Amino acid sequence: MRWTQAFIPTLRDDPADAEAASHKLLVRAGYARQLSSGIYSLLPLGFRVARKVEATIRAELEKIGAQEFQLPCMHPSEIWEKSGRGAIAESFRLQDRHGADLILGLTHEEIFTWLARELRSYKELPQLWFQFQTKFRDEERPKSGLLRVREFVMKDSYSFDLNEEGLDLQFQNHFDAYRRIFERCGLDTIAVEASSGAMGGSESVEFMVPTEAGEDWVANCGMCGYAANIEKATSALPEATDEAGAASPEQFPTPGVRTIADLAGFEGGAPADRQIKTLVYVLDEEPALVLLRGDHDLVEQKLLDASGATAARPAGDDEIRSLLGAGAGSLGAVGVSADVRILADPALESRTDMTTGANLDEHHLRGVDVGRDINITQWADLREVKSGEACPACEHALELKKTVEVGHIFKLGTKYSEALGAEVLDENGKKRPVIMGSYGIGVGRAVAAIVETHHDENGMIWPMNVAPFEVVVTVVKPKDVECHEVGERIYETLQGAGIDVLIDDRDVSPGVKFKDAELIGIPYRITVGPKGLKDGKVEVFRRRGAQKRELPVDRVADAVTENVLEERR
């Protein structure tokens, strides 16, 4: 490709509305443009990278036996009703001219399962199907450029097996393939245990890339490798050594005390880790109490997972008062009716001499023995892990990292196959729903995550495998005949060797070309200028590490070709 014929609209200034490094760079370097909130166009450079990411994914999936499909984006609403996902708030909906309701696909479990109804016999299993297709999700808050958008291409694959062992194998195969895909794309991922959320199913693993621009927190143990999304992560608790306390709880006035911190500082109060934090939540319209140690915070996703509820929200002031007879700040679970569901975090298990609200405004109870005084319905890990707490596996200190999710693999089980009727006959001639897994990688998000982790103050630094061009030949003085001819010759030689090469033949000052080449992040630059040609040499500049070396004109194409081939993975 010739720069003079290419559309590479680079900008000198960062776009004013961008925050994340990848967002600034993708726009500034001419890879992407925003059309509307969370809706982006990929420009030629951006699309070249996306295609290389896709090629990498495709190659690894075909290695594990996957077959490529292409399914529609527009789905009749009924199919989403059948699986119970018809009411998803993030869906874009439309109607055709006859008034039929359609949904723009948020994902394709339903449609692939619909096709899987044509599977008749266990002999046809296992099957592994995938596609690259645009997904539409009306996110409440798109942000950070390509990291969180409303329309994006996802690679999604789906496995169909007769039994759990088959699913386990497909899941493991995907795990391994994802590892290789991300590695080849230059992404260092942490595979973490995750909550399956509304997808359903038994087990799921997310592939997370640590970066400042991320929005998901991961707890990671540097010693044993334990890693989990904060929605799922837990920690080992130190043994509590409480006093036995009083024979029964003692009520005491606490004027003006509204918060855990207030009570910790109150004369006759208790430190936060000796308090019981009482939250009132509405789980699928049923009020419930959630108990945590005073210094712990709730993870709502854990509450959803533990309770089995599909929706959870904090109760309003009126709901709290009618349930417990007091306002927030003086709430407790002691003496609460057995009809009320009480979920408690294990950090409270067998604790004694604790302090909590008395369900009487501005009064608290001390000497509370959790086992003796509170009717816990369910013990469940509910608290948010904090940095430095002990790893549940090896007790080494946990580290919290901000990450971006680039892939997610799920063991779905039979949720979709049962709902949509994807069944096969087993060896006994008995109908059985197929057991499914689903596996996704956001292509645009992966591109952004690569930029996020591969750039410096001068611009992007592409890993060879996904670079839009592998080499740029920068002709310093295109009007000089020798410069021009040598540049062209090197360009053609590299093209002949199968290298993705761009020649910067623009008649602009050298500084502009150097800046642009670094901004768009091409791994190798060959600088052809009068200075070097005087001695029959050209300069080779490696973007990563900024090393320069001089090579004779007739050797440079071979040498750089060799470098490129070495770095391709």
Add this chain to the structure above:
RNA sequence: CGGGCCGUGGCGCAGCUUGGUAGCGCGCCUGACUGGGGGUCAGGAGGUCGCGAGUUCGAAUCUCGCCGGCCCGACCA
């Protein structure tokens, strides 16, 4: 959904308080010089000031409504 900020040539911004010929830098075009890190000089093109209504002799500027965008929080298959 709660809170905050912002819409003015392609990009980054000033002008708005106190209404009166729409400005700056970069980029773009033409020419010349230049040519190893966003070079110099000269000339030039380009704007419904987000949209609509109102106030006014007169609105980028004041008022009301709407639309769009960004950030924080909540939420997130």
